[in-house]
Amino acid sequence: MSLFDGFKVLGFDTETTGLNPRKDRIVQYALIGRDVDGSSVSRTELIDPGIKIPEASMRVHGISNEDVIGQGSFGMHVRDIAELIDGAIVIGHNVNRFDWRFIEFEFMRVGEIVPRPHALVDTLELARALKIPGRHTLGHLCKRYGIGLDRAHSADADAAATLVLLWKMIGDNRSILKGGLERIQELCNQNRKSSAVKKGDLKGIFLEDSNDSVIFKQGEFFIAFGKYSGKTFSFIDSCDPQYAKWLVSESSPVDIAMRNRIVKHHIKQA
Numbered sequence: 599m600s601l602f603d604g605f606k607v608l609g610f611d612t613e614t615t616g617l618n619p620r621k622d623r624i625v626q627y628a629l630i631g632r633d634v635d636g637s638s639v640s641r642t643e644l645i646d647p648g649i650k651i652p653e654a655s656m657r658v659h660g661i662s663n664e665d666v667i668g669q670g671s672f673g674m675h676v677r678d679i680a681e682l683i684d685g686a687i688v689i690g691h692n693v694n695r696f697d698w699r700f701i702e703f704e705f706m707r708v709g710e711i712v713p714r715p716h717a718l719v720d721t722l723e724l725a726r727a728l729k730i731p732g733r734h735t736l737g738h739l740c741k742r743y744g745i746g747l748d749r750a751h752s753a754d755a756d757a758a759a760t761l762v763l764l765w766k767m768i769g770d771n772r773s774i775l776k777g778g779l780e781r782i783q784e785l786c787n788q789n790r791k792s793s794a795v796k797k798g799d800l801k802g803i804f805l806e807d808s809n810d811s812v813i814f815k816q817g818e819f820f821i822a823f824g825k826y827s828g829k830t831f832s833f834i835d836s837c838d839p840q841y842a843k844w845l846v847s848e849s850s851p852v853d854i855a856m857r858n859r860i861v862k863h864h865i866k867q868a
Contacts, residue, residue: 606686609761623647628753706824727785
């Protein structure tokens with residue numbers, strides 16, 4: 599498809615120990631698609647999460663604690679994942695609110711910079727924006743478009759199906775091609791709602807103003823994730839200026855409005 603010419607295009611999916619990226623872990627990831635030169639990309643790996651996989655999660659994806667023994671921690675996979683994702687157009691179903699949040703937290707835990715895709719395209723959000731009739735689960739949408747999904751909740755099967763699903767949805771709504779990739783991203787983002795950090799996410803910190811990455815309390819910005827979770831931006835800038843610089847960069851998981859507030863506040867205090 600000419601829309602994505604010149605880019606690596608990858609369907610992406612993860613399987614996890616649970617639904618909360620703050621405490622749960624990735625147990626499998628898949629990146630399926632094509633590289634810039636048109637060659638095939640097919641990477642599916644199991645990961646030892648370092649914690650027990652609950653029985654309820656095993657019933658969903660079929661990955662047991664025995665399956666991940668010897669598969670290596672997330673830190674052992676981080677370079678391969680970053681190399682594939684950086685600069686790519688990454689396509690996933692509920693990727694913005696689920697899979698990508700897990701990637702952000704997993705990279706933070708191992709002290710690595712989160713990879714920066716060229717674009718994240720969420721087929722769930724796109725289906726909602728296009729008002730496609732019926733339920734918008736991956737399974738229901740695949741059935742609607744005649745896409746085979748025999749191994750649902752296997753990362754590789756879901757990633758591949760999501761990639762095909764995007765082509766099908768664009769094919770049925772070709773008018774969105776006029777605005778290019780920017781229009782598709784605009785549609786994907788129009789129904790997103792920011793989720794606030796709940797009280798208690800950072801022990802001992804009262805939430806006066808927050809998003810899910812940063813908390814503002816008594817004139818200080820507290821970082822709510824990663825190796826400096828619970829520390830102020832001022833503290834981080836004094837002991838690790840490179841990390842502080844990354845926190846306010848475009849590749850940071852901190853949203854742009856909060857990044858701008860941190861920068862303005864930091865300039866005033868300097």
